[in-house]
Each structure stands twice: as C-alpha cells, then as structure tokens.
Amino acid sequence: MKRMRNMILALGMVSCICTGCGNSEEEPVTLNQPYNIALVSAIANNNPVLDTGIEELAQLSEVAGTTYSCILADSTPSVICDGTIPDFSDRGYSADMLKRAQSSVAADIIGQLDAAEPDSDEVDIAAATSLAVRKLRSNQIEGRDNILVYYASGISSFGLIDMTSVPVCELDVETSVEDLAKLMDLDMSGIRVLWYCCGEVAGEDQPALSENEKKIEKEFYEALFTKMGADEVIFMEDVPLDDNYCFEHQVSVMETEGIQSGLKAKVIPYEEVEETEVQEVLEEVFAEGDILSFDEKSIAFMPDSTELADKDTAMESLSYVISYMDNHPEFTLMICGTTTSAGEKESCISFSERRAETIRTLLIEQAGIDESRIVTLGCGWSSCLYMEDRDSDGNLDENAPRNRSVKLVDYNSEIAAEIIQSLDVQ
DSSP: OGGGTTOOOBOSSSOOSSTTSOOOSSOOOOOSSOOEEEEEEOOSTTSBOOOTTSHHHHTGGGSTTOEEEEEEOBSSOEEEEEEEOOOOTTTTOOHHHHHHHHHHHHHHHHHHHHHOOOSSSSBOHHHHHHHHHHHHHHHOOTTSOEEEEEESOOOOEETTEETTTSOGGGOBHHHHHHHHHHHHOOOOBTEEEEEESTTOOOSSSSOOOOHHHHHHHHHHHHHHHHHTTBSEEEEEOOOOOOOBOOOSSOOOOOOOOOOOOSOOOOEEEGGGSOGGGHHHHHHHHHHTTOEEEEOTTTSOBOTTSSSBSOHHHHHHHHHHHHHHHHHOTTOOEEEEEEOOSSSOHHHHHHHHHHHHHHHHHHHHHHHOOOGGGEEEEEEETOSTTOOOOBOTTSOBOTTHHHHSEEEEEETTSHHHHHHHHHHHTO
C-alpha cells in the first residue's frame, strides 16, 4: 500500500454503475431460487451495526439449497458461519411446521452474526474480500447467482487497503486500482457485488466523510472490483443507521477533509465596506444571518501570537459592532477565529479559539459589553467557514488571508448553528 503514498487525487476516472443510488438497469438478483452468497461485515468500532433485515439475509432461510458464508472483516478475517440452507419440502411438514423450521434456521444464522466480535484490532477489507471470494468459488454451482454483500463503512485501516496511511481524500483512484488488482490477484468474474453503508461511519471516533469523500470511496471500490472482473457493483442506499459497535478493540481512524457546509451565507469583508455605509451594512448582515469578516489589517495580531498588535486600531474597527450591540440589547455575538491549513487541526482550533477570546476580552473590558452576550468559537480550518487554500503544488494560495481572520455572526442565527455543527463532526 506504500505505493499509494503521496498520489494526487484522481476523480471521475470511472463512472459508477449506479453512482451510489442502488439502481441498475440490469435484472435484479433473483432470490426465490437457490443462490450462492458471501457476506462481508465490518463488525468493528466506527461501523454501523449489521442490519440482518436486509433482503439478502432476510430471505436466506426460505430458499432451500442456498449456500452462504459470513465473513468478519477485522485484521484477521474469519468465517463467522457458513453452510447450506436445508430442504424441508420432502419431510411432510405442514405450512406452519415449514415456517417454524425456516425460522429456526434463520434464528441460528442471525444469532451467530449477533454474537460475533472482533478478535483483533483494525479492519482489513482486502483480506476479507479475498476470503469471501474463495468461499464463493468453493460453493459455486453453475447457473446460480454469486452474490458478494458488504455491510461496512468501507474504511479499511489495515492490510493492502490502508486508508489510515492514504486517506480517501488523497487517493489516486486509477493508480491505486491498478496496483491493488495485481496484488490481490482475485478472479471476481460472475460475481455481483452489493454494498450497504459505504462511506457511512458510526460512533464518535471516526470523523464523518464528506459527500466528496463518499463519492471517491465508491468510485474506488467499484473500479477495483470491476478491474478484477465483477459483473456488477451496486451501492445500496436508504439503510437505517440505528446503532454502532463498541468493542474494546480500537480501530484506527482515517483522516478526512471535513464536511463542507451546504449553507451558503454571505461573508462580508469589513475592509471592503465604505465607512459611510458601515452602519447600514452591519444592520443588514446581522438581520439576514450573514457573516462579517475582519482581515489581518482590520484586527491585527502579533505574528504567531494571540496578542493584539494594536488594541486601539482593533477597537476602532469594532466600534460599529459595539454600537450595534448597544442598540440591540437582545443580540448575542459569536466570534469565530479561523486559520489557514498550515498547521495541525487541533492546534489550529485551539489557537483560533484563543484569538477569539482576545477579542471577547477586549469588548468586555474596553466597551463594557456584558460577557453573557459574547460567545467564542475556535474553528481553525476545520469548519464550514474554511475555504480551500492550497494550490496544485500544495502551497498556500490567495484564499489564505481570508482564512486567517476573525468572523462575527449572530449567535442565534441559522449560520451560527451550521458553523457549530460543522465543527462538531470534524
């Protein structure tokens, strides 16, 4: 997997058969006659709990002769259970007896799945896939559908697909697929792949994936399986994520690019507002739930410091905000500190929080504003306020100064709630 390091992002190199929507123009898999199925489930932290009600499992016990294998995709993949659905048709059972017999088979399979626990750290999708394909091949019968079902977030933290070393947001899909297909050396011809919950994480440890990252992850897996000969790859949607696993074995988390906000509020740069229009613009900004931004000159800090370079200049820039707060006693201000991406996420959040606190202290001590009316938030470069500030060579570009700023919003506005939420999910 080391070959994948430092590769550039490659998007759109392959179009998904069903682009993450679970639809396909081909005939659906027939489940009313014997089929051959392998289930790969990431029964591990950061993954949603397996929904045994999915069609491929719910109907399993009702189709006599169907062969099945259930694979646990931890760092030492193993078979949870496997077998062949027994045929009760020649035993003279009544309809009720037949239903009870089938229910007993289903309960046994589901019980084994519910009781399964990882016996090692991490998730290895590549190794689990290899095991699942081997089981499908050993059970295949000519004329039967071979179905490989995944129930997992798809974030593999170990083995040939190590997304903790190369996160999805940095993945070169085309080159990685070429290398991995050779390394895995699997024949997936005649196999249909169905994937539930791809890109969906659960629990508190793994940050949620952005829509862009989910798209890349699906493109990667579809391209990989197609390269190895899979007949079809379908990503199933609208799956309820009711619960998450919580085991002692801690799975490493993958770095994410952060969820970008779909709420587009106006950011009004203070320095671009004419002095004669400041008061009017300020009234409009806060009334409409927009954002007022102060650049490094309007509110200047000492280099790499949370200390103001000139308090008097800062107070002059904030004078209209102070006046607005005096005239609107019900108004609560949220001060957001933001930074460029030139630093670790956590340290940037902490640093920007301290800068926001500096402004808050200034307003309280110099302007006499009640401390209960000012809230601070350190965003660093981890919230929806962040603008991509790297060029193709990885250097800071013209957006960097816009990120290195202080932004003011109405604490009770929709955009304030969106900023707080976007920071919480990072």
